[in-house]
Amino acid sequence: MPSLRELRRRIRSIENTAKVTHAMEMIAASKMRKAQGAVLSGRPYAEKIQEVIANLEAQQDAVELVHPLLERRNVQDVTLIHFTPDRGLCGGLHGNLNRAVAEFILSKKGSSVQVIAVGRKGRDFIVRTGLNLKAEFTNMGDQLKVSDILPLSQMVLDEYSSVSTDEVYIAYPRFVSMAVQRPTIERVIPVDPSDLPYEAKVGYIYEPDPMGVLNVLLPRYIEMQIYHGLLELNASEQSARMVAMRNATDSANEMVDDLTLELNKVRQASITNELLDIIAGTIALKG
Amino acid sequence: MNSIELQIITAERVVYSDSVEAVVAPGIEGELGILPHHSALMTNLKAGPLMIRKDGEESFFAVTGGFLEVMDNRVTILSDAAEHSQEIDESRAQLAMERASERLENREGNLDLERALAQLKRAQIRVAVSRLRKMRRANRGL
Numbered sequence: 076m077p078s079l080r081e082l083r084r085r086i087r088s089i090e091n092t093a094k095v096t097h098a099m100e101m102i103a104a105s106k107m108r109k110a111q112g113a114v115l116s117g118r119p120y121a122e123k124i125q126e127v128i129a130n131l132e133a134q135q136d137a138v139e140l141v142h143p144l145l146e147r148r149n150v151q152d153v154t155l156i157h158f159t160p161d162r163g164l165c166g167g168l169h170g171n172l173n174r175a176v177a178e179f180i181l182s183k184k185g186s187s188v189q190v191i192a193v194g195r196k197g198r199d200f201i202v203r204t205g206l207n208l209k210a211e212f213t214n215m216g217d218q219l220k221v222s223d224i225l226p227l228s229q230m231v232l233d234e235y236s237s238v239s240t241d242e243v244y245i246a247y248p249r250f251v252s253m254a255v256q257r258p259t260i261e262r263v264i265p266v267d268p269s270d271l272p273y274e275a276k277v278g279y280i281y282e283p284d285p286m287g288v289l290n291v292l293l294p295r296y297i298e299m300q301i302y303h304g305l306l307e308l309n310a311s312e313q314s315a316r317m318v319a320m321r322n323a324t325d326s327a328n329e330m331v332d333d334l335t336l337e338l339n340k341v342r343q344a345s346i347t348n349e350l351l352d353i354i355a356g357t358i359a360l361k362g
Numbered sequence: 363m364n365s366i367e368l369q370i371i372t373a374e375r376v377v378y379s380d381s382v383e384a385v386v387a388p389g390i391e392g393e394l395g396i397l398p399h400h401s402a403l404m405t406n407l408k409a410g411p412l413m414i415r416k417d418g419e420e421s422f423f424a425v426t427g428g429f430l431e432v433m434d435n436r437v438t439i440l441s442d443a444a445e446h447s448q449e450i451d452e453s454r455a456q457l458a459m460e461r462a463s464e465r466l467e468n469r470e471g472n473l474d475l476e477r478a479l480a481q482l483k484r485a486q487i488r489v490a491v492s493r494l495r496k497m498r499r500a501n502r503g504l
Contacts (some may be wrong), residue, residue, distance in 0.1 A: 282405035
């Protein structure tokens with residue numbers, strides 16, 4: 076049986092752990108609210124730009140030209156942008172992501188896949204498994220601006236236009252709810268307008284012309300998707316961390332309760348023993 | 363009802379959303395004035411000042427490129443960045459402008475020329491827009 080002192084020490088240390096995890100939960104909760112706000116306020120832009128691309132696609136027949144970013148090539152080289160958190164303590168989030176990415180890479184047998192890792196956890200995974208790491212972006216922080224992802228989007232656009240890569244995918248955890256973040260892999264280049272949930276209305280006047288508009292619009296759309304992936308990652312990371320930390324706090328408190336019970340038992344036992352000694356002593360004296 | 367709905371949206375937030383009487387935007391092929399019941403239009407914007415008129419009052423935004431769509435008496439501007447003139451800190455914009463032009467003058471080998479030029483342009487527009495507002499206000503005072 077552990078000593079009283081031993082038990083007291085363990086209870087104190089677990090209580091301290093619970094305090095720390097509780098604080099981390101609160102921090103994650105407030106960051107998550109901000110991250111969710113960012114996802115929501117980015118939505119009008121995303122919806123509008125999708126609508127416009129769907130409209131432009133309807134005009135494509137008239138133009139008889141396929142924009143390079145819409146064109147499907149024979150796929151030989153694939154680039155995957157792998158979004159993961161920089162930090163751990165967020166449950167199974169990056170484990171699930173890394174697994175999804177590994178499955179994706181295995182499914183692309185015929186072509187070579189290079190990975191651009193955003194976030195330390197994914198970078199470590201790619202390095203550890205000896206996959207082809209093209210570039211890494213870490214420490215993106217949690218207050219994202221669109222300008223933060225421009226080097227990344229510029230890089231994939233350059234890769235694509237120099238035919239170093241034929242397809243670009245992004246892998247990120249889609250924020251479904253507080254408890255569920257689903258690893259999602261989506262193709263961003265080439266853009267497939269038939270994926271867009273809008274029906275095309277026609278009858279615009281274009282200035283300078285549909286192609287000129289597309290030239291500027293499509294890169295923006297791709298930037299927007301990458302930005303959005305990162306926002307989703309942020310929201311997912313914070314909510315996964317919040318849930319993980321809540322579980323940690325709960326189980327720490329449970330342990331404290333169990334240990335306290337044991338402590339009381341031990342204390343009671345030692346009191347009983349002392350009493351027994353005293354009583355035995357007085358009986359011995361009388362006798 | 364002689365007004366047109368205007369929305370200015372960036373990837374980060376909705377900057378402005380209201381019904382206005384007129385919009386003058388920096389189109390890629392020149393200034394573009396849009397009044398209510400304009401026909402459907404889709405155009406690129408270049409960086410420049412954007413003027414809107416509401417209840418006879420003019421106000422200004424600095425926009426840095428993007429798109430403008432007109433459809434069903436609604437104007438939607440998707441911009442890379444847009445700021446109301448009140449949000450612009452003129453002295454900071456001025457500093458940014460000086461910094462950018464300095465960088466262009468003593469340019470080093472690895473300078474991204476296009477980006478530096480864009481920065482300069484952006485700063486110039488912000489300074490210009492914040493001055494425009496002050497000028498209008500002074501004129502009204504006379």
